[in-house]
Amino acid sequence: MAKTLYEKIWDRHVVKNLSDGWTLLYIDRQLVHEVTSAQAFDGLRLAGRTVRRPALTFATLDHNVPTDNQAVITDPIARAQIEALRRNCREFGVTLFDLGDANHGVVHIIGPELGLTLPGTTMVCGDSHTATHGAFGALAHGIGTSEVEHVLATQTLRQKKSRTFRVEFTGRLTPQVTSKDMILKLIGQIGAAGGTGYVMEYAGSAIRALSMEARMTICNMSIEAGARAGLIAPDETTFNYIAASDRPYAPRGAALEGALASWKMLTSDAEAAFDRTLTIEAAALAPQVTWGTSPGMVADITGRVPEPDQVAGYHKTDVENALAYMGLTPGTPLTAIKVQAVFIGSCTNGRIEDLRVAAAVLQGRRVAHGVRALIVPGSARVKAQAEAEGLDRIFKAAGAEWRHAGCSMCLAMNPDQLQPGERCAATSNRNFEGRQGKGGRTHLVSPAMAAAAAVAGHFVDIRTWN
Amino acid sequence: MKPFTIHNGQLAPLDRANVDTDAIIPKQFLKLIGRSGFGQYLFHDWRYLADGTPNPQFELNKPGHAGASILVTRNNFGCGSSREHAVWAVAQYGIRVIIAPWRQHHKDRLPGFADIFRNNCGKNGVLTIELSEAEVDRIFHAVHTQPGLQATVDLPQQTIVLHTTPEQTLRFEVDPGLKQYLLRGLDDIALTLEQEADITAFEQHHDVQCAGGR
Ligand code: SF4
Numbered sequence: 001m002a003k004t005l006y007e008k009i010w011d012r013h014v015v016k017n018l019s020d021g022w023t024l025l026y027i028d029r030q031l032v033h034e035v036t037s038a039q040a041f042d043g044l045r046l047a048g049r050t051v052r053r054p055a056l057t058f059a060t061l062d063h064n065v066p067t068d069n070q071a072v073i074t075d076p077i078a079r080a081q082i083e084a085l086r087r088n089c090r091e092f093g094v095t096l097f098d099l100g101d102a103n104h105g106v107v108h109i110i111g112p113e114l115g116l117t118l119p120g121t122t123m124v125c126g127d128s129h130t131a132t133h134g135a136f137g138a139l140a141h142g143i144g145t146s147e148v149e150h151v152l153a154t155q156t157l158r159q160k161k162s163r164t165f166r167v168e169f170t171g172r173l174t175p176q177v178t179s180k181d182m183i184l185k186l187i188g189q190i191g192a193a194g195g196t197g198y199v200m201e202y203a204g205s206a207i208r209a210l211s212m213e214a215r216m217t218i219c220n221m222s223i224e225a226g227a228r229a230g231l232i233a234p235d236e237t238t239f240n241y242i243a244a245s246d247r248p249y250a251p252r253g254a255a256l257e258g259a260l261a262s263w264k265m266l267t268s269d270a271e272a273a274f275d276r277t278l279t280i281e282a283a284a285l286a287p288q289v290t291w292g293t294s295p296g297m298v299a300d301i302t303g304r305v306p307e308p309d310q311v312a313g314y315h316k317t318d319v320e321n322a323l324a325y326m327g328l329t330p331g332t333p334l335t336a337i338k339v340q341a342v343f344i345g346s347c348t349n350g351r352i353e354d355l356r357v358a359a360a361v362l363q364g365r366r367v368a369h370g371v372r373a374l375i376v377p378g379s380a381r382v383k384a385q386a387e388a389e390g391l392d393r394i395f396k397a398a399g400a401e402w403r404h405a406g407c408s409m410c411l412a413m414n415p416d417q418l419q420p421g422e423r424c425a426a427t428s429n430r431n432f433e434g435r436q437g438k439g440g441r442t443h444l445v446s447p448a449m450a451a452a453a454a455v456a457g458h459f460v461d462i463r464t465w466n
Numbered sequence: 467m468k469p470f471t472i473h474n475g476q477l478a479p480l481d482r483a484n485v486d487t488d489a490i491i492p493k494q495f496l497k498l499i500g501r502s503g504f505g506q507y508l509f510h511d512w513r514y515l516a517d518g519t520p521n522p523q524f525e526l527n528k529p530g531h532a533g534a535s536i537l538v539t540r541n542n543f544g545c546g547s548s549r550e551h552a553v554w555a556v557a558q559y560g561i562r563v564i565i566a567p568w569r570q571h572h573k574d575r576l577p578g579f580a581d582i583f584r585n586n587c588g589k590n591g592v593l594t595i596e597l598s599e600a601e602v603d604r605i606f607h608a609v610h611t612q613p614g615l616q617a618t619v620d621l622p623q624q625t626i627v628l629h630t631t632p633e634q635t636l637r638f639e640v641d642p643g644l645k646q647y648l649l650r651g652l653d654d655i656a657l658t659l660e661q662e663a664d665i666t667a668f669e670q671h672h673d674v675q676c677a678g679g680r
Contacts, residue, residue: 015665016668019643020646022643036548036549038499039550047655049655056674063496084499118675127547144549144550144553146590146654149655150655150658153658153659155665193571193577194571194576196576196577226576226577251676262676262677314484318484411493413493430486432488433486433489438492438511
């Protein structure tokens with residue numbers, strides 16, 4: 001019978017079918033970070049349980065860590081959380097990429113970099129952006145702390161099969177339009193709950209043409225459409241990424257050859273049936289900017305802030321509340337919106353390619369007066385690579401701040417926060433109220449759009465901006 | 467986990483769609499490493515003014531809504547991050563049932579709850595009930611007309627009885643597996659560990675690198 005990619009991966013991981021349509025599914029890799037794991041390890045301790053496969057479990061410190069000076073954690077509560085993870089990793093035998101480690105970084109950036117993220121595997125993490133790893137054809141999704149504990153103890157999850165949703169991006173993107181714009185457009189079209197209950201599969205020529213970095217950006221934001229997982233079938237681009245010399249956990253030699261044979265079968269069969277399908281023409285896409293407090297509140301840069309009763313998928317009052325919070329008036333051209341802050345980073349757009357794009361925009365230019373720009377690499381490796389290429393010097397010369405790796409202003413759990421009312425062009429993934437600091441106003445954009453906004457002091461259409 | 471059978475409690479309205487987990491429990495409280503004490507921070511940035519006093523405008527602070535244990539809200543509740551702290555905050559505040567509507571959007575049905583949040587609720591004995599928009603509108607209407615309205619949520623019967631005069635009864639659907647799980651207040655991990663022989667057998671032939679049979 002014809003199968004989708006999702007069904008193929010699922011079938012390879014069924015330990016046992018339980019009653020009522022539930023399945024015990026094997027988990028190949030669990031990634032762990034400081035914020036959602038302490039209670040899970042405590043649970044294990046309390047019940048006298050151990051981690052079943054510590055060698056399949058990898059931890060990092062990313063969410064609450066400072067990005068200016070990582071040698072001293074001044075916040076005592078953050079420090080206690082960091083110390084708890086260190087202790088738990090020691091006690092349960094889990095590998096930790098600690099602050100200062102050459103492999104340290106945001107959990108979804110380091111998984112692929114280290115070769116932990118591999119096609120056909122199942123991956124989980126107590127973090128909703130685990131969907132990122134789906135760019136490799138891995139079935140990857142976020143879980144809550146109870147399930148983190150369940151996977152630690154049993155290396156399995158109790159799951160019900162999701163429905164499948166195939167989105168085909170046909171044709172090719174035009175210059176300066178990026179994968180960030182593809183995913184924002186999709187969310188705008190189907191709504192912030194449009195993918196709930198589905199596993200998304202992204203396909204089509206525009207997807208095939210993307211680098212691994214760009215594919216990760218798309219899968220990363222699947223959750224912003226409500227989907228727990230996003231998948232892209234692996235291909236030569238994927239295999240070349242994994243075969244690169246600096247992926248210490250990827251298979252090598254004969255093991256890689258064997259794996260490749262298995263990975264090449266990871267595509268949806270031509271006749272496979274999806275529960276829902278959608279086609280989007282990539283060439284028609286414009287750079288996207290969110291204007292509201294839900295990622296589905298998004299428009300082309302050429303557009304205007306909408307009238308509250310003219311937003312598909314949102315009630316009038318919800319749009320009114322969003323506009324009041326964002327301090328925006330209907331009818332305002334998006335290019336007239338001024339920003340006071342710019343954040344380039346996060347697991348959505350904190351990879352080396354993203355920084356190269358930002359550097360190309362900032363080269364020889366200055367961040368506008370009254371704008372603070374924060375550039376935060378997604379990992380220590382990204383940081384080292386950027387510095388080797390001299391990108392840090394371009395950023396600093398432009399007047400931007402260059403930081404250490406971490407989640408930083410994506411969720412503002414550390415000192416990197418917006419002030420109340422401050423407006424930010426951000427390359428991260430959530431524009432919720434207060435996401436980047438209480439009262440802060442977030443507009444989600446691509447790295448190029450964020451860098452250009454930093455220079456202009458307001459949003460611009462990167463395609464026509466000089 | 468505390469079993470859920472029949473719950474009798476007071477309703478409170480939260481008339482907003484897309485309530486995200488950042489709103490349910492803001493990030494500054496995610497640094498806590500215990501599993502308790504989150505209830506006081508539920509909806510923190512909406513619930514309290516800058517000086518720390520209760521915001522009188524916030525729905526749950528309004529007269530007749532304090533002490534509610536059944537929350538009625540709008541669609542896509544709990545979207546955003548996977549933080550289970552959001553559900554701990556809900557449960558520790560005293561909420562045992564959340565009711566939200568699914569919505570029709572073009573040809574698609576948008577669920578009342580975000581996936582991971584709903585899952586996390588199940589693990590913590592919080593019942594999530596999805597109804598149609600018309601039914602949820604009816605509940606909002608009832609609770610607006612009669613603040614402090616009581617309701618009985620009966621999981622075995624899959625009914626909600628609104629104690630208006632006359633009483634109104636609504637039926638709801640629930641996943642049969644989840645229903646059993648909630649009714650019995652089961653421990654997931656203990657349950658799975660009963661299958662340990664199967665897990666071990668699976669591991670014998672499963673390759674975690676290429677994720678296929680060996
Ligand atoms: S960068 Fe942002 S979205 Fe990504 S893991 Fe960190 S907090 Fe979550």
